[in-house]
Amino acid sequence: MKLTTWGACGTVTGSCHLLEHQGFRLLLDCGMYQGEPKNDNYDPFGFDPREVDAVVLSHAHLDHVGRIPRLYRLGFEGRVYATAPTLKLIRPILEDALKLMKEDIKRARRKGLPVPELLWEEADVRTLLERSKPLPYYGARKIGPFRVTLRNAGHLPGSAFVEVQAGGRTLVFSGDLGNRRKETLPDPDYPRVADLVLSESTYGDRPHRPFQATLVEFAEVLAQTLDGGGKVVIPSFALERAQEILFYIRRFEAEGAIPSVPVYVDSPLTTRISEIYGEIQEAFSPLVQSFYRRGIDPFAPQKLRYTQSVDESKRLNFLEGPAIIIAGSGMLSGGRILHHLRHQLPDARNALVFVGYQPRGGLGHRIIEGAGEVRIHGHEVRVRAKVYSLGGFSGHAGRDELLDWLTAEPRIVLVHGEDPARASLARALRARGAKVTRARLGQRFEV
Ligand SMILES: [Zn+2]
The missing domain is CATH 3.40.50.10890 (Rossmann fold)
Structure with a gap:
């Protein structure tokens, strides 16, 4: 498998990663950049949306799903897989994002500022919902040459981390990992020992307050x-x-x-x-x-x-x-x-x-x-x-929980964290012998 990190590199939004094997292209998340600058959302993806075969989503937050309608708008024709709760939740999330984009445009018009184009429209959200397929936790599913299994990430209702197997190798993508102290959500599952873990690092430099x-x-x-x-x-x-x-x-x-x-x-x-x-x-x-x-x-x-x-x-x-x-x-x-x-x-x-x-x-x-x-x-x-x-x-795992979750993993690529958080987590993981990379935008990894 080949992995390329196309988002959330040194930031906590814009999650988007491409996995390739035998010519099949599987995208893990395709989220929006949030906060300033918003312009990054209009940048090219780094790959041709028409050549992507399928998407697997970790959870319903906008920074993990917000550019999928744009993917369809630019020619993607494949399916989107996620848990059933995630697929239910993304509809209001995307409709609300569209409403906010329209308000931004109105405001820009009123003030005589440059008017941004819509990233996507209602029709693209409809296409996404029509093309989506629910995937239960723990049931392995063949998607092209990949065997994909979702496990509970405990971050939102329906949130998952993703285990992908192909060519005798295993990759785990953490998505966003939940805070184990939460009483309303199930605890995150632990990952199997993988050849490579693509992990978030949002709170990599600090534990949460009790x-x-x-x-x-x-x-x-x-x-x-x-x-x-x-x-x-x-x-x-x-x-x-x-x-x-x-x-x-x-x-x-x-x-x-x-x-x-x-x-x-x-x-x-x-x-x-x-x-x-x-x-x-x-x-x-x-x-x-x-x-x-x-x-x-x-x-x-x-x-x-x-x-x-x-x-x-x-x-x-x-x-x-x-x-x-x-x-x-x-x-x-x-x-x-x-x-x-x-x-x-x-x-x-x-x-x-x-x-x-x-x-x-x-x-x-x-x-x-x-x-x-x-x-x-x-x-x-x-x-x-x-x-x-x-x-x-916080809905995220703290530093102690990330270290616990990654205990046995030999090779870790860190995304979804500001650089001080990533650097601090990387130091702690290296100290116990793991090979750790802080991913750059467009960096390629052989799994
Ligand atoms: Zn999230």
């Missing part, structure tokens, strides 16, 4: 703020983080640790994904499945409300009394969260709770650093609400 400490702090912040009559605003990603937050709010409520207050999920994408959760119950941990079996929705606190229209969303600005508001975007790069911050940050009774990564230089980072005033939608907004950043909710 999860129990995060939960204790989260419950305390909620109780204090709500008991004091304040509102808690939580910016969140729509897929998995938002539902996990709802899972713990429901638990704290059931334990009597926090009062039962209205919980507003103000994100149409989160709403769609939460609907899908009920249809993919087998993709969750035994704990979550046991709730479903007893007829309890584990992701629904007592007074849960999903808001849909923009008017409903804006009415939340005039809400009286304690409440929890969960909205996107998780990194404050746009979306409904911004008008909530504008209205809730000036009130000292309120709390803003970060449960996900905030990029350096972004609005969230400035608030965490203690800015007394920030600019939102052209208004100066005083920050009087208390600000908390809870570090333990």
Whole structure:
């Protein structure tokens, strides 16, 4: 087998890798680059999409699936394989990405800036869904000359790492590896000893904060703020983080640790994904499945409300009394969260709770650093609400877990990590005798 790394080299987005054997070309993931610059998504793939025979997807995050519709647009005609939950989840993810691209274009037009073309359109997503095939965990499947097996990565519902065998050799592609401390998802499986492991390295330089400490702090912040009559605003990603937050709010409520207050999920994408959760119950941990079996929705606190229209969303600005508001975007790069911050940050009774990564230089980072005033939608907004950043909710394996997962592997190629994280993980792996490469874009490997 020949492997070429065509994305996520020194970055944590744009996952895309090509595997070749006997003239058959199998792509592992084909994700979007996120954050700035977005232009990389328009660059040529590095290979001809018309010559790709099939795609296998690790999981439904946009940085692993977001360029597949573009692949079809540029002439790819093959099939896309992934677990059934992943195939269900990619539809709202891609439709939301298209909506955001269209908004970007409108904004550029309004401001007289160069107007970017759409990476792909509805028709390309339809083609993708028509051409997709579900693949169960653990059942080996022949795809061209390859034998492909998906195993549980514990990172999202339906997430997988991919084992590929051909010509007597084995390659394992980690996709994104989950955080073993998560209660809502199954633990990641361990890989077999492979000839080459293509592994993520997102947290290669740091372990996570203990999860129990995060939960204790989260419950305390909620109780204090709500008991004091304040509102808690939580910016969140729509897929998995938002539902996990709802899972713990429901638990704290059931334990009597926090009062039962209205919980507003103000994100149409989160709403769609939460609907899908009920249809993919087998993709969750035994704990979550046991709730479903007893007829309890584990992701629904007592007074849960999903808001849909923009008017409903804006009415939340005039809400009286304690409440929890969960909205996107998780990194404050746009979306409904911004008008909530504008209205809730000036009130000292309120709390803003970060449960996900905030990029350096972004609005969230400035608030965490203690800015007394920030600019939102052209208004100066005083920050009087208390600000908390809870570090333990990461959906990725920490450094200790990556080292554990890669324990027996003799040859490792690192992708999907910033360079300090990759370098630190590479040093630790080499120290115990593994051959490790930090992949460059377009680098070729003989498996
Ligand atoms: Zn991911």
